[in-house]
Amino acid sequence: MKRSKTQAVYRFLPDMWISEKGDSDRAISARIKNWNYIKMSDIYEDFIEEEIKRQIKLFGDRGGDISAFDITHGTHTFSVVETACNEGIPDIIGEMSPLVFYCSSCGTVFDVRNPSDVDKYTWKCKECGKWAVKQLQMIYACECGHAQPIKIPYVPGVKDFKYRPNETQYKMFYKSGLADKPAEFVLPCPTCNSRLVPDNANSGRNYKPFTLRVINLVDERCGRFYKKGLDAQKTIVSRWFDKISAEDYEEILNNIDLAFSDAFRSDAQRLQFEQQVRSLIDIGLIPADQFESAVNKLMQDNPNTKSVETYVAQCDDLFAKRKAEDPVGYTEWLGHFSFKLMQYDTLKYAKRIVTLEEAILRQLEMEFIDSADEVHELNAKLGIKNMQVSCDIQILNCTYGYTRRSADPKIASNNNSRCRLKLNAYDKTRDGTANLVYGAKLDTEGILFEIDRRKIIEWLHDNDIILEEQLPDLDDEVSVKKWFAEYVHSDVISMFGEIDESEVITKNVFALLHSMSHAFMNAAGELSGLSSNSLTEIIIVETASIFIYAQTSQGIPLGALSGMAETNYAYFLKKAFDETKNCVFDPICTERDDTACSACLIIPEISCNHFNAELGRKYLYSIDGAETPTIGFWEM
Numbered sequence: 001m002k003r004s005k006t007q008a009v010y011r012f013l014p015d016m017w018i019s020e021k022g023d024s025d026r027a028i029s030a031r032i033k034n035w036n037y038i039k040m041s042d043i044y045e046d047f048i049e050e051e052i053k054r055q056i057k058l059f060g061d062r063g064g065d066i067s068a069f070d071i072t073h074g075t076h077t078f079s080v081v082e083t084a085c086n087e088g089i090p091d092i093i094g095e096m097s098p099l100v101f102y103c104s105s106c107g108t109v110f111d112v113r114n115p116s117d118v119d120k121y122t123w124k125c126k127e128c129g130k131w132a133v134k135q136l137q138m139i140y141a142c143e144c145g146h147a148q149p150i151k152i153p154y155v156p157g158v159k160d161f162k163y164r165p166n167e168t169q170y171k172m173f174y175k176s177g178l179a180d181k182p183a184e185f186v187l188p189c190p191t192c193n194s195r196l197v198p199d200n201a202n203s204g205r206n207y208k209p210f211t212l213r214v215i216n217l218v219d220e221r222c223g224r225f226y227k228k229g230l231d232a233q234k235t236i237v238s239r240w241f242d243k244i245s246a247e248d249y250e251e252i253l254n255n256i257d258l259a260f261s262d263a264f265r266s267d268a269q270r271l272q273f274e275q276q277v278r279s280l281i282d283i284g285l286i287p288a289d290q291f292e293s294a295v296n297k298l299m300q301d302n303p304n305t306k307s308v309e310t311y312v313a314q315c316d317d318l319f320a321k322r323k324a325e326d327p328v329g330y331t332e333w334l335g336h337f338s339f340k341l342m343q344y345d346t347l348k349y350a351k352r353i354v355t356l357e358e359a360i361l362r363q364l365e366m367e368f369i370d371s372a373d374e375v376h377e378l379n380a381k382l383g384i385k386n387m388q389v390s391c392d393i394q395i396l397n398c399t400y401g402y403t404r405r406s407a408d409p410k411i412a413s414n415n416n417s418r419c420r421l422k423l424n425a426y427d428k429t430r431d432g433t434a435n436l437v438y439g440a441k442l443d444t445e446g447i448l449f450e451i452d453r454r455k456i457i458e459w460l461h462d463n464d465i466i467l468e469e470q471l472p473d474l475d476d477e478v479s480v481k482k483w484f485a486e487y488v489h490s491d492v493i494s495m496f497g498e499i500d501e502s503e504v505i506t507k508n509v510f511a512l513l514h515s516m517s518h519a520f521m522n523a524a525g526e527l528s529g530l531s532s533n534s535l536t537e538i539i540i541v542e543t544a545s546i547f548i549y550a551q552t553s554q555g556i557p558l559g560a561l562s563g564m565a566e567t568n569y570a571y572f573l574k575k576a577f578d579e580t581k582n583c584v585f586d587p588i589c590t591e592r593d594d595t596a597c598s599a600c601l602i603i604p605e606i607s608c609n610h611f612n613a614e615l616g617r618k619y620l621y622s623i624d625g626a627e628t629p630t631i632g633f634w635e636m
Helices: 005-011 045-061 220-226 230-240 246-254 267-282 288-301 308-318 320-325 327-348 356-365 372-382 409-415 453-462 477-487 504-528 560-581
Strands: 017-021 027-035 037-039 078-083 092-096 100-103 109-111 133-135 138-141 147-149 171-176 179-184 208-215 352-355 384-403 435-451 535-540 545-550
Touching (some): 045 078, 208 327, 230 246, 267 288, 288 320, 320 327, 356 384, 356 560, 372 560, 435 453, 435 504, 453 504, 504 535, 504 545
Antiparallel strands (some): 100 133
16 A cells, blocks of 8 residues: 655554555554665755754653663764655565454454465454454553564463453453353563553554654755854854844855855964954953953954854854853754754745735735734734745654653653663664664645744743843844843753753743644644644744644645635634633643643644643633743733
């Protein structure tokens, strides 16, 4: 059966069980063994690898077992691959599992040794002669990573068992004299000795894939520039802080090699400026702790040094304290921060966009709204600084590992003291040098929401999450951006659990954006006609941006999201605000600590890159009884 590459990354990964109907319309479960793969090209693998290592480290920091991975910084230990799509050759290889069968009529149980032993006569019961045989689609799975198909229980001297699922799912029966005696399916885990009970083979509890979603840099110049290293990353950051004009940045991208050539470097001049500053420090005209900023100022003011180095110096000047306190950490942060900014730029400056103004004009023409003020007021109410539809976006879905039974080591350790939750790695490349990362590219469209960073800071202050002395100059856009860079630490945001309470600012900012994202997806799903698991999200906290997009190809040619934004944006905002405020399970839902449930903000895990962590209507609305925050962002 043919499937799209995107479906393969979510539903057909190695070591998971799947259930599909065959030609006879009979459901068969199978275990995926491997892919026929090729190395994925035209991606920026170095960043993907370091981001995967960061996520794995966070998993380990929460008490999980990451012994299957090498996360040494700077070493190549992952390789992103995709299905080969060779004509006549299967892309995904699986085999029937389990190999235990029962007759749904008489209950007779039997097994076979190999999948190749299963033929058309397997489905005819040898006892009653009816074509009523079914596969027993159950497996054992443990948090330590072990999994195996169900087997017929071992009872000395007993060969004939009966299985009656209508009576009990977890026992078979055998005759002892005239009485039926039960034989339970329970067994100890061979790896950690935990008590295992069977579960449905294709249950989501048995396999939780860890997938990284990255916006691919479709502008080749940006990728080449980023690969120039630290100086390029600092230049990208300087651009975010308005230290470089769009024209100058474009000029650099058009002349990358020249911008980094010796002709444009000024090491000798910098040494000269450093000597001048040291002389001024010696005679007491400049404090010693202002050495770096004074040198950078001379570099910036000198007309002969207006090159990449100028913007490098400006970045170092902005974060002089961070660089001085932790040079290594500063360098790692720059790589992560700059690539997030480049992903944001890919969305913001997509080759084809529908602007907010264009959407408003279309709605006015169709008489869906009376005035543009209606949309602007709704945007302001919900804290949306800008909205646009970004088309022709390429998303990379990269699955690098999986857990069983649970996704969060902290929750798992509370439930089972016998073993640690293990993050399992996939097979290695054919040469044995790197772990495989199973990937797929998706060309899609989506809606980019840029949330008002100033309003977020005011909301944090109004809820006593930050103090008066932590406030930046809210009238200065650069100051607000710098505040986000210093206080919102995206490197502590994981894909599998709650953010530590010590990161209170990051926790609240991310929870706010995440809750808004789910509210938007729920409303967009209903209005666009896309199913609940056809939309997903990417959240870039550095820029306070939310990108919701169609993760299946069906929504793209139909223009589902772009059409909704163009013709129905005002109604979409009203729907997101009104329908998220109340939950059918209130007051039970509002009495929960997280004020979120499957009827309001929790969505299918396939649509959420963070396993529905850090969600709550309390971030959007003022809910009685909520300890913090007490003032909802949408009610300020």
